[in-house]
Amino acid sequence: MNAFTPLKKYRAKVLIAPLFKLIECLCEIAVPFFVRAIIDSCFDAANPDPKDLGFALGMGGVVLLLAFVGFAFTMITQYLAARVAADYGYDLKATLHDHLLALSPKQIDAYGKEKALNLLGSDAFALGNGVQHFMRLLVRAPFLTIGCLAAAFFINVYAGIVIATALLICALALGIYMKKAPEKYQRLQEELDRLSTSGGDLIRGVRVIHGFNAEEREIAAFSKQSDHYRKVATAIWRFTSFVNPITFAFINLALIGVLFLGSYSFSSTGLSVGSMVALISLLTQALAALLQFSLLANNLTKAIASKHRIDAFLALPLLIQDGPIQEEAPMEVGQTLFAFHDAELSFGGDRPVLSHLNLEIKKGERIGIIGGTGAGKSTFLALLCRYLDVTHGEITFKGHPIQDGTLANLRSSIAMVGQQGGLFQGSIRDNLCLGLPFSETEINAALEGAQAASFVQAYVDGLDHPLTEMGNNLSGGQRQRLLIARNLLHHREISIYDDATSALDYATEAKVRQAIFARSGDTILFVSQRVTSVMGCDRIYVFDNGEIVGEGDHESLLKGCPVYAETYQAQVARR
């Protein structure tokens, strides 16, 4: 699968479109021949039987007619190109979107969310554009160049050789330019990015720079960067400025050649005046085509860069995949859902992110997880949901290695509220139901439990109240309550709350927690930084620096786990 795979569907159009372009080119190449015919038939002193004005005007009329014919045919190409650009663009986006949905969120994090968004936006657009440019513009240049050459050879072999040599040299110069320029421009862009980062640093960090008296140092550093940019840019201009003069020089050298041949062979080989005028026309046309080609090729490099990015993205492996076990036996309360055996996760740094994890989660248990920033709580949850797989050790789910089951089975048994996001543009109802048919009563019960009923009812349109992108028209606390309500509504085998109440005040949180814990038989993982949030759980795991440093209920941890006891002291004891 690569960026061009979706293009296969449109192969016919992509291949036919240039044929119509070819007709336009033929019309243009034909024009000099008519001019030659006029000059040689009407104004050649050696011609014993010159044609009259009527003939000349007739030929001129044909030239005008050719202009219209060329236009008509080329518009067919334009139409096909636009069609393919839009249709292929659509298919490409759909392909990218499919792949995106199949990747692990952690992979997207590592890849970069901004970059992923750009793939669906500017990159897909650039590539669609590139394809249509190729169809309508890029074929024109080679057609015209080759056509003009053929015409020149047809008129006079020597003149053909002269023109071919000049065009070849021009093409060579342009080729070198097109090969070298993109990487040079890329470097310049990187320099520019650096400058813009520095500017951003100043704008965002002005207080810190002033606070630490670092003004002069930063100005000096910026000047150095800016000077470096200028040097890189100057080197590029020195290089690119060559292109125009070289083509200009060689095309006109060819012109001198043609004129010289004309003067030399006027009597011997019969290079007529009309032929010379025609050759000069062809030469000008071919040069224009070549220049256009170089301009467009420049644009195409943008599309090619986009294609590389898209290819790389589509080549991202689906690290997390289904295993062979389709059916899972229903679990009784008390049976082991998850078991970790010396599980370890490493991203390749000096220390693993999580290590020596040994734990069991049984159906019906209320598990508390507490730990500081970077202790590994959220990463641990990612292992449970298989957004990541362990790099060492093993996790079992319902008795089999977690990798052996299907993702759908695993994830449909888990409902999770994460730390960020989770809401979409759409009504509150759509956000709660996520496509499943829940009754009004069920929804309201869930809202009650999550302490969200009051603010939802306060909207005139209630459940149909629209949320903007990411639910940005709600406060942090409102968002969290809606997400909790969603979890309650969907009521899955395992419910996970990852710091899901951080924006709620103590009183509201207590009520919400009550609703969450009220259902017997549910398996609940409650992750928090507050001891008060987890102290009521059956078992609490204390995470610190990627390891479990304490395990047990509240009382035993107070005695046996210094990390837990300290946290408790700081948060609660001084009341």
Added chain:
Amino acid sequence: MKRFLGLFRYLKGKTYLVVLSLVFALFAVGAKLAIPYLTGVCIDSIRQGEMKIGPYLWAILATLIVGAFARYFFTYFVSISGETIVKKMREALYEKLMHAPVSYFDSRKEGDLLLLFTNDIDTVRTGLVSGSASFFEGAVQILATIGLMIYLNWVLALVVVFLTPLSIVVSRLISKANAKSFRAQAANMAALSGQSNETIANLQTVQSYGIETIRKQDFHAKAKAVQGAQFKAVFASAWINPSSRLVNNLIYGAVVMMGCYLLFEQPAFLGRAFTVGYLSSFLTYAYQYMAPFNEVADASGDILFALSSFARYEETMQGPLDNDDGLVLTGEQIDGFEAKDLHFGYTSEREVLSGISFSIGRGQTVALVGTTGCGKTTLINLLMRFYDPSSGTITVDGTSLQDIPKADLRRYYGMVLQQPILFHGTIAENIAFAKPDSSLQEIQEAAALARADRLIEKLPQGYDTPVSAAHLSSGEKQLICLARVLLSAPEVVLLDEATSNIDLRTEIALSGGFDTLLKGKTAIVVAHRLSTIVGSDLILVMDHGQIVEQGNFTDLMERGGFFAKLYASQFQ
């Protein structure tokens, strides 16, 4: 035009580059137009059986050499002038902003200012420098071509000149239609981008609730809309090139027909005879005629666009400078702060601080407590002299802060703000921001004190990891910022919610490091956490821009006033 000339300021001593490039432009255009004329002369000579065209060919050769060199230097000098201007402009802007008051940044959008650095300055280059150059070149070429054509044959020249508006009308019509389709396309693409942004940000939710299909359907619907709009937009713009070619070809055909008529009839009022050579020159001119028109049209668009960028830039450059007129130097240490009846508002309508007075002794740890918006951060802003009070004074050792040069005052300070700021560069460079000459060992010690060592060691390149590659959470960034202050070990420490995103246990672990840091130092801490507040020497309780209570924790709790209530609502 006046604004345009403002550009020359940034050329400083390199104005000759511009003059030279204009001269070279004249030569380049001259050569370009002279060659078809000389060609016509050659053809006429040949036609009349005159075979000695050698001198003419040498003339063409000389012209093309001059033309090629002129063209190279024209392009190169224009680019160099552009780079010179851009460099000067960028550095001037950076320096200007560096010396702008903090209030200037607070009243402007970050994105707008950032755009100045990149887009606006770059637009000035492409528009005002390169754009003006091609405008000049194009205009000269048009005028010279018309002049030459009139010289060769004014009747035929008139035919060409009169047909030109045709192409302008056509391109106007097309671009009008285009604008509409492009707006539709942009709107649809924005909607699609919003949708995908949500999916990417909420991918975990999407996958855990298995709503891939729903998201897919929604995406496809929006992508369909883009597809439709894109087709229209692309097809609309696909008319431009063929239409201008059509017009050009029509002009070419008209020249052929009219030229033949002139050759046959040789009307007497022309005086001079019309020749086949002239026709040849004319045909080349006609073929090249439209290109400069497009160039000039493009360039004028760029120039107009760039002028507005340049206006934005100039406006920024005329912005205020930070006032720093203090003259009194402080001594070796600061003995504490004394504030008397401070009043301050970011705008004249709303006062944020109304009559604040306090006294902080050397070595004291002071906690600022109060609800959101009560003026805590503002007070820090005044202490740092990011802003100055509208009335009242803060003094150190009897000297008003405003009488001390800012840099002299700030060398005593170390601060960590709520929004942790890291700069580009490595983690180590960021920790050493206040003391760039620190050794790696010092940096590591500071990181260890700030409890940032373990998270740094987990990064792929440890202390040498670029910030951009470290993907730090805001809590982790705060730890780095704390390490920065711990390394600089300042006389006065200002912490504005510096640990708001750090979990409590880490904060407790940190406190050891802070105890070391704060020993004998003055600390002013905006805090929302109990642990930070309890141990301080003095708590200033703020409400609505005033200090409503002060004292230590036990005093305030016993008093049972505002603080006790605040405490109860936040911690129980």
